[in-house]
């Protein structure tokens with residue numbers, strides 16, 4: 001036998017040409033068409049959940065809570081304090097919904113990606129397209145919530161308008177990372193870990209009270225989590241407390257997007273273009 | 275001679291240490307209908323996936339339309355139509371939407387795809403099911419839809435992995451008729467099958483594969499001429515008497531093949547062989563004279579039957 005010079009397939013990547021055909025929109029179009037068969041009850045639950053939290057905790061419980069301030073020390077109503085956090089959460093929920101369970105089923109039980117990758121689409125097209133769909137859902141959830149906030153008078157500054165691009169970014173980050181992680185999940189149990197992580201992250205990311213209540217080491221942990229950056233970014237915008245720290249939050253999400261895209265693409269390639 | 279559309283040289287695919295495809299070489303000319311005939315596990319699907327640029331080779335060389343699939347996956351796939359062994363239709367979309375959406379994957383404009391989708395539904399005899407759910411289609415209809423979908427980009431090569439496996443005889447015949455039309459129109463077909471009748475009907479030329487290797491190559495008729503006699507006499511004596519009968523039959527015809535349930539006598543004339551069998555005092559329970567087929571070629575080359 002001749003010496004086998006080509007056993008290491010990893011080294012024979014064809015560059016971007018082999019990964020991307022610039023047609024992620026076809027994947028998005030397919031997803032939009034397929035949403036006709038969506039379970040709308042689940043969608044509505046996702047939209048209303050944060051609204052219920054806002055009503056129960058922000059308006060209800062909030063009437064007993066005083067002395068709340070924004071990041072720059074200005075006094076604000078408790079509802080206006082937690083509303084932006086719940087806005088970030090609703091963008092996250094929408095993005096996570098599509099990019100985790102939906103993707104998990106497509107990866108393991110449907111042959112959708114196999115079919116897509118037999119066409120001129122590359123794995124990056126599929127990753128970008130699917131992540132964009134999840135992003136759209138997150139953005140839809142977030143926008144609805146932002147309108148509810150407006151109706152309840154909880155947007156305290158014109159800068160709340162900038163919360164719109166901010167929730168797009170947050171949804172993009174969670175959609176991308178969510179799909180990246182999901183693409184490595186093999187069993188239902190592993191998928192349950194995602195929910196196991198999401199719940200405490202939702203409760204403890206300075207959502208309902210400031211970070212300063214924690215001892216310092218715990219503060220570091222919370223500050224490492226993605227939701228905290230989203231909450232702080234959006235809270236600054238809707239309360240009008242703008243500061244340079246926001247750039248860090250934006251940077252965090254940009255990294256999340258990139259990491260998610262890279263891992264999703266690699267995984268799709270390994271699974272469907274072995 | 276026009277340049278081949280597929281050239282495989284020493285093509286190998288290993289999973290860990292196991293070679294699913296073990297150094298096969300072949301060429302396919304434009305307009306040709308080329309087949310890979312072999313039993314389950316021969317490496318047909320693995321070969322098709324490499325040709326379809328969705329699986330990377332371990333070693334050897336492969337050119338599809340002159341391009342290396344490692345480098346130009348999307349560019350190659352844009353010129354192929356693929357019918358995989360297992361249907362992978364989009365069950366969340368309706369029948370016609372499956373075609374429209376698939377066309378968009380290739381970046382084709384909507385107007386062009388819409389027109390072509392209607393033509394292809396006609397071709398696949400599914401026009402009246404355009405709005406149906408995929409899950410409501412029969413197995414044969416799903417297969418025809420998969421073929422229609424594979425044609426949406428007007429591919430230069432159509433890859434069909436076991437196109438009729440699992441279908442009832444009637445559905446198979448409808449499908450063969452459709453594929454025959456494509457062949458007549460000059461579409462380059464590459465198909466795998468473990469049905470020798472399918473290979474004989476649809477392939478201009480084929481390779482017989484077993485355990486990842488090519489055992490023989492040629493036109494169906496030539497392969498039969500080369501590796502088998504003109505006719506075959508099949509005689510059954512009952513499973514416990516087969517062996518004994520085989521001893522008595524030694525020398526009848528060109529060659530004997532003793533299977534668990536029957537003996538095959540390869541001969542120029544099956545009738546004359548049968549006369550000789552009775553002359554030797556044997557009375558088969560049943561006897562049948564038929565022409566040699568690719569099944570016999572496979573048996574000759576591997577000592578095993580194609581379909582267990």
Ligand SMILES: Nc1ncnc2c1ncn2[C@@H]1O[C@H](COP(=O)(O)OP(=O)(O)O)[C@@H](O)[C@H]1O
Nearest residue numbers: 289293294312313314315316317318319320321
């Ligand atoms: N992904 C895989 N991992 C490990 N072994 C595989 C894989 N795919 C196929 N094989 C093995 O390779 C051999 C050839 O498979 P396949 O190409 O599907 O054969 P065929 O299509 O001719 O029935 C089989 O023994 C099969 O078990």
Ligand SMILES: [Mg+2]
Nearest residue numbers: 318319320359
């Ligand atoms: Mg197969």
